[in-house]
Amino acid sequence: MDKFMHEHNLNEWIVQCQQGDAVAFGQIVAVYQPRIFAYVFRLVGNDADAKDVVQETFLKAWVYCKTYDLKFRFSTWLYTIATNCSYDYLHAKKPLILHAEENMILLSDQLVNSDLEQQLLNRNIAAVIAQLTHNLTPKQRLVFTLKYLEGLETAEITMITKLSAEKVKSNLYLAKKGIKEVLRKMKIYEK
Structure with a gap:
């Protein structure tokens, strides 16, 4: 259609x-x-x-x-x-959420134990990031999901969440920073 x-x-x-x-x-x-x-x-x-x-x-x-x-x-x-x-x-x-370090260990074990580590890493990086979003605060997870996984613009995110544009951007910044830090520890993200 x-x-x-x-x-x-x-x-x-x-x-x-x-x-x-x-x-x-x-x-x-x-x-x-x-x-x-x-x-x-x-x-x-x-x-x-x-x-x-x-x-x-x-x-x-x-x-x-x-x-x-x-x-x-x-x-x-x-x-x-x-x-x-x-x-x-x-x-x-109030679900039990694993700490970032515990998730990092579980995910890195899965990657290390794979014979096709590089292919798995390339194909599943989005799944890893989605898993890591569960270590974010609810607001950070919400805005990260809406922006990067659902592809919505900041204006639409502000309408959905009732957060100001500044709060959306701040939560996005903190979410990306947290995810990058865990990915660095897993040696997936080097910057």
Whole structure:
């Protein structure tokens, strides 16, 4: 489906949802569920919990769809709901997060024990970085994920997180610094 057709259908589906059409909402879920699941998974770090958070996200989107304003990007509105649901989950569960040094040892052991260390390193560097994001503070993980893993611009991140542009940039800086430090210890990043 081309972008124009997608946007046209999306706007129709949203209007229909605001009128109580569950079938139109199902179309929206079909389009956005993979992206929202990938985003939430990066924040909560667990498949089963991510599924629960995504379900909660779409439930809230359905309940509050009448409050959505068509002049804003729908994806920003949906990411905001997913962010809030993820934060609620993280605060309620308070998951055990390994310290950066422990993660570094586990990940470097996996790399050293591989016969194809260099190929594995090249193919999985994004997975390593995603794993390392779990050592960041929740705000740092959130803005890092939105910027570098979801590809959103700072303006959109400020709308989703309700953080100022300065706070977004500060958290991004600290997140990158923390990840680079662990990667340096693992001898993956040399600068």
